[in-house]
Each structure stands twice: as structure tokens, then as C-alpha cells.
Amino acid sequence: MPRTRVKICGITRIEDALDAITFGADALGFVFYPPSPRYITPEAAAEIIQQLPPFITTVALFVDEPASEVSRISLLTQVDLLQFHGSESAQFCQQFQRPWIKALRVKDAETVHTAITEYSTARALLLDSYRAGVPGGTGETFNWELIPKNCPLPIILAGGLTPENIQTAVEQIRPYGVDVSGGVEARKGVKDPVKIDAFIRGANP
Numbered sequence: 001m002p003r004t005r006v007k008i009c010g011i012t013r014i015e016d017a018l019d020a021i022t023f024g025a026d027a028l029g030f031v032f033y034p035p036s037p038r039y040i041t042p043e044a045a046a047e048i049i050q051q052l053p054p055f056i057t058t059v060a061l062f063v064d065e066p067a068s069e070v071s072r073i074s075l076l077t078q079v080d081l082l083q084f085h086g087s088e089s090a091q092f093c094q095q096f097q098r099p100w101i102k103a104l105r106v107k108d109a110e111t112v113h114t115a116i117t118e119y120s121t122a123r124a125l126l127l128d129s130y131r132a133g134v135p136g137g138t139g140e141t142f143n144w145e146l147i148p149k150n151c152p153l154p155i156i157l158a159g160g161l162t163p164e165n166i167q168t169a170v171e172q173i174r175p176y177g178v179d180v181s182g183g184v185e186a187r188k189g190v191k192d193p194v195k196i197d198a199f200i201r202g203a204n205p
């Protein structure tokens, strides 16, 4: 079975970033959505990113941010990948000359099928839980039965993943990657190294 890639999202501190890398994270996410308790200023994210070793993918998460802000933050931070977590169209997502992934809040099977066609130029689809009025970071799982078996795009599974459920999730879904935020936190915005270690082990048992 190919290795499941792991993204640790909601990084706000250099020590959490370095812990995640030590335990084997492939990617680190930075939340540029001001209402989030995991929001980080672009300047603080840039300072963390400059200190990272090579071969780690850095990801900027946006929720319906204006294009000018996406461009400014991408340039300032030099992130590798953009993650659009709002209702951005494919046309919007592909204007930045940077690879991007689209997050979907999975409400029903139709949501996923429509998105596969609409976001065919994305590098991957990130499937997250749907909760009305909350764009992400819910800490809740969704009905994994709604994930199509033969998706033409790589699937990144998210939403309520924890050290306790990650092994079941990867064995059941076999996603390209997994993304976690709340499940590896000590408190909002602060990661717990023990949970990160357990989560990454569980993703590749």
C-alpha cells in the first residue's frame, strides 16, 4: 500500500512545525482565515516557513479571500500550495500560477460528484465535514460512505481525524493523504507533539 501523506494544519508556532517534521509530516498548513482560532498573520507564517528544512510542502489555507490577498500572501510567504476552503470557483483558484487543492464540505454524494467535474484542474480534492455556517476545522467526521471509490483526483481526507480514528480511516478509505488540525492540538492553535506522533504513526500503520 502506498504511504499516506500527512498534512498537519493550523500551524502557528515554529516548535509545532519542527515537531511535525520530526515525526514525519509531509506538509504543514497555515490558516489565513482571520476568524479562525488558528489564524496566523502572513508575516508570522513567513518567518516560520523561512526556518523549515527542504522537502516539506507548505500550504496556505484561504476561505473566500479576495484574489489580491491570496496573491500578496502567496508572494510574502512563498508557500508551495494553495488550499481553497470556501466557495471559490475553479476559475478563481487557477489564476495564481501556483498548484492548488480544493476543499469540499461533504453534505451528500452529489456535492462530491459535481466537484470532481468542476475542479478537475485541482491537484487534489480535500474532503471535509459539513456543518452549516462553519467553513472548516469542525473537529467532526462525516459519512465516509459518501466518498466515491474511483475518484479521478487524489483524495485528501479531513474532518475530525484523531490519533484514535486515523488507522481505521486510512484502512477504509485509502486516501492519497490526510489532513488534521484539531485532533492533534493541546488547545486551539497549539499542537501536542504526542498526538502528532501518534497520528502520523496511525496514518501509516
Ligand SMILES: O=C(O)c1ccccc1N[C@@H]1O[C@H](COP(=O)(O)O)[C@@H](O)[C@H]1O
Pocket: 009, 010, 029, 031, 033, 036, 037, 038, 061, 063, 085, 126, 128, 135, 136, 137, 138, 139, 140, 158, 159, 160, 161, 179, 180, 181, 182, 183
Ligand atoms: O482550522 C481551522 O480553523 C479552519 C478554518 C476554516 C477553514 C478550515 C479550517 N481547517 C481545516 O479544516 C479541516 C478539518 O479540520 P479538523 O481536523 O476537523 O480540525 C482541515 O483541512 C483543516 O485544515
